[in-house]
Amino acid sequence: MNALLIPLVFTLGAQPGDDWKTAETAHLKDIRQVTEGFVRAGEGYFSPDGKKIIFQAEEKDTGNPFYQIFVMELESKKFTRVSPGIGRTTCGYFHPNGQRVIFASSHSDPDAKKHQAAETTQRVEDAKKGVRRRYSWDFDTHMKIYEADLDGGNIKCLTPDAKVYTAEGSYSADGKKIVYSAGTAGDVNLFIMNADGTDPKQITKGTKCYNGGPFLSPDGTKVIFRADRKEKDRLQLHVINTDGTGEKALTTDDKWVYWAPYWFKDGKHIIYTAADHSNELARPNYDLFWMNLETGKTTRITHAPGQDVLPVFSPDYKRVMWTSSRDGRSPTQLYIADFTLPKE
DSSP: OOOOOSOOOOOSOSSSTTHHHHHHTTTEEEEEEOOOSSSEEEEEEEOTTSSEEEEEEEOSSSSOOSOEEEEEETTTOOEEEOSOSSSOEEEEEEOTTSSEEEEEEOTTOTTHHHHHHHHHHHHHHHHHHTOOOOOOOOOOTTOEEEEEETTSOSOEESOTTOOSEEEEEEEOTTSSEEEEEEEETTEEEEEEEETTSOSOEEOOOOOSSBEEEEEEOTTSSEEEEEEOSSSTTOOEEEEEETTSOOOEESOOOTTEEEEEEEEOTTSSEEEEEEEEOOOTTSOOOOEEEEEETTTOOEEEOOOOSSOEEEEEEOTTSSEEEEEEOTTTTSOOEEEEEEEOOOOO
16 A cells, blocks of 8 residues: 655645646546544545545544544545554555455554654654654554445454564455555565465565555556666556556656556556655645556646645546645645546
């Protein structure tokens, strides 16, 4: 899935005035904020019928500063926490039958509450000193993949024997397979297992690098993902066959960071996140882009002053949902808009 591995900073002023809003109308219509009332929220995915979403968010006043997983009804905005509420979580995803979900969680860590307390204390100290920490993702070795009902009931660990970070899972279109990432910091690879957690098989062979954020193509034959093969954290997009053959880099500009790719229904296009990192003195502004995998042609989708990341399509591919601060000042929340295909 899309555990955040790069610094997500807020950039002020991508374009003067409201020009960026006009620019976005080419591909996005009726942009509306979906989540509210959370300290921050993001990385959302639609249910198979498009009526619900699963996402990660930080609740207020719970004593846990880390993300938890929630399921929300889009029409009523009624939501339920699915994860146990202890430790870190990430990467929730609906089973194609709409009745179960998967997510990664570290709640089995006996020191989970100690980590929560330490993070809370650190945030208080940072606030006093005016310190803004660079974002970093913790490859928690207690992170395992779990399956549960939509209300969090009947939870089951699918990777009970994992001794390393095991997360970023998503289902195949037929619900029979789960593709995911596993490893230790700086050495994470992609695996595919049966939906019940059996028969895991490694499909990438990258050593001393990160391979993550995987999604199976609509026809189940390929996996799209991100990797920092050349330079730590300088992510590029890749695609590989499910048997581990035919790997191909889709981006090669090492001055940019590319991540969070997500398939369009035809298996020939993707939507993804990218930012220019060529100027070390400037804060990169992350935006959404569209790519034709056959021609390599790209189209910029968002133009907001804030970060726009982690895009996904609705089941009918008529809408796109993503994580954003929009104005570059507010905490991140989820947004949905009607999507107009770029002309090619």
